[in-house]
Amino acid sequence: MAVAAAAAAVAATAMGLAASPAAAAPTKVTAAQPGGTCTAADLGTRHPYIKTTEVSPTITHFKGWYVTEGTTGNQTITTSTQTTITVSVGLNGNVEGSFAAEALGQVGASLGLNVKVDYSSTSSESNSVGWTFSQPGYYGVYKGTKKVTGTYGSLNCNRAQQADGSWTLKWAEGPGSGSFTTYTTLEEGAVRCQDEVPAGSIMAKAQDLLDCGSATAKAAHPAGAVAPTATQEQRLDSLTQPSALTNGMSATQPEASGGGARAALDCQTQVYKIAVPGKSLSWGAPLLADDGVRLRPSTIFSAHLDNWRLCNVTEHHGVLEASLWNWGNGGCATITEQNAATDRAVLMTVPCTEDDLQRFYIYRDKPGSTKIGVQNKYTGSMMGHDRYADGEFIRQYSSGRQDGTGTYSLIGV
Structure with missing residues (x-):
């Protein structure tokens, strides 16, 4: 067998055949x-x-x-x-x-x-x-x-x-x-x-x-x-010329604005908690500027940090698009520009400027259910958390959390 294999290799070389590793x-x-x-x-x-x-x-x-x-x-x-x-x-x-x-x-x-x-x-x-x-x-x-x-x-x-x-x-x-x-x-x-x-x-x-x-x-x-x-x-x-297929082609995400004047938001009067279904923790905005949105229990001391309004809401083919304004600190949820390309980047709140890093798509369950999925418009990543625990960060995941922990409840308060 070894002789036959060697002969085959010599024959391939003589014919100019390529050698490539087995895949x-x-x-x-x-x-x-x-x-x-x-x-x-x-x-x-x-x-x-x-x-x-x-x-x-x-x-x-x-x-x-x-x-x-x-x-x-x-x-x-x-x-x-x-x-x-x-x-x-x-x-x-x-x-x-x-x-x-x-x-x-x-x-x-x-x-x-x-x-x-x-x-x-x-x-x-x-x-x-x-x-x-x-x-x-x-x-x-x-x-x-x-x-x-x-x-x-x-x-x-x-x-x-x-x-x-x-x-x-x-x-x-x-x-x-x-x-x-x-x-x-x-x-x-x-x-x-x-x-x-x-x-x-x-x-x-x-x-x-x-x-x-x-x-x-x-x-x-x-x-x-x-x-x-x-x-x-x-x-x-x-x-060395670019492929005709990919030349000038990019994702359909628009450029992030990177700052600007504070936006004048048209917010709905309804206030919501974004909660883990069937659990006691919900999204809570930070008091400190360099902290992120975390899972927190709702108490009388929450100071509205777990209360959110949907602002500048539009709807396309059943999908809501909105800014998420926090009642407690007056900021808008965002993935910061420097972390936009990073998987597991933490969700933050910053002054509202209404760029696409501060816009989110909301996917909803059938009418009668409060369950939703939340996606950042600019990065395309889904919001989720690594584990169910008090103080756990809300993060972005390019495909979401496949174990279902990226599904939340939008509960009116």
Whole structure:
């Protein structure tokens, strides 16, 4: 068996076939689907769904290399970086939090590819390629990958009225759509002009960079690197241009205003507690400016710090949008700008300026129930808490708390 495997490897080398590490099969992802049913425990969660994908073989490292009769055998070639692919999801480009990882996991599952699901970049890969050249000739030595780009949407659980007038909970498209970039495991290899390679493959991309119709490929050369022709330079330059799919594309979240004059809020007269269902703790605003919103028991000494009003309220497709004004300290709930991209950032209260960091979507259970989920408009993250305890911070989670602890009750007082 070992002899057969070795022979197969030699045959692959002779044909210019690429060597790539074995990749595990993509993990199957069970995802929420638009229009699918959800439960009250899902009100405080969200999930991605993939709208479009594009897969493009891409050369990340390349070197033209001439092998003479006396220079065959094992060689290590240092290639030049041609293009850099960085994994990114959404507006800020990071891959922090479960929402981004779930989105990329769905990409891999839908395409049957093993893609990167955490922050990484092809620039961190070594430029060296070790290869056994069995025949003289003009080779393109390369590293390459399948670049995967596309767009995603966000699904949230919310009330929906059915044709017979009854109500149910369904997954519906919410805010937070955007674009993503990822890539598969890098493969490396060497290919000649005369090798027959699969159309549209990474190897074919490398062969295209050889400029096989030029005199460079036909003339006698000393062993070693071959200077790129003018045509090769044009092709190499094109590798560094942004993808047409993702160029200029970003998440649909607007820019945070970063301050400004105090807003004049139009608040509803109704006062609410935002409570843990069936429990004694509710959101309480801080007395100190550098503290955050915490779970607190309601007492006669709460000084209205656990009382909230909904201000400048609008409604779109059954989803409320509002600012959350605290009666006790006169501030508005917000995720601070410097922490907007941070998963588990603490919910704060600050002077009301009515920017999108201070705006929240409220997803509601069926009529008659007080249960809600709360989502920051700018970050797209859901509000929740790590554990049920007096003094526990309310935080943002990119996908919400999947154990249902991000579902609260909006109780009038």
